[in-house]
Amino acid sequence: MNATVEQALISKLRTLSPQQVAEVEDFVEFLASKARKSTALDRLLAIAPAIEAAGVAPMTEEEIAAEVKAARQARRVHEQAKGSGADRS
Numbered sequence: 001m002n003a004t005v006e007q008a009l010i011s012k013l014r015t016l017s018p019q020q021v022a023e024v025e026d027f028v029e030f031l032a033s034k035a036r037k038s039t040a041l042d043r044l045l046a047i048a049p050a051i052e053a054a055g056v057a058p059m060t061e062e063e064i065a066a067e068v069k070a071a072r073q074a075r076r077v078h079e080q081a082k083g084s085g086a087d088r089s
Contacts, residue, residue: 014019059067
């Protein structure tokens with residue numbers, strides 16, 4: 001983003017109510033999350049031929065669901081630990 005665009009956005013943000021700023025913040029996070037997901041999908045699709053060539057058996061829907069559930073649980077545990085200060089040095 002160039003400095004002119006950045007300054008224009010900042011000027012516009014300063015005219016918004018706190019609630020509107022929160023909405024903008026939510027939308028920016030949504031866009032960032034969408035970009036992260038797109039990047040992750042691109043990386044996954046890039047390695048798919050190598051996985052297939054290696055003869056790795058495809059996962060079942062149940063196996064995928066279990067992996068997703070385990071990853072989400074691990075993320076929750078990590079976030080709870082971070083929020084409680086357990087991993088602060």
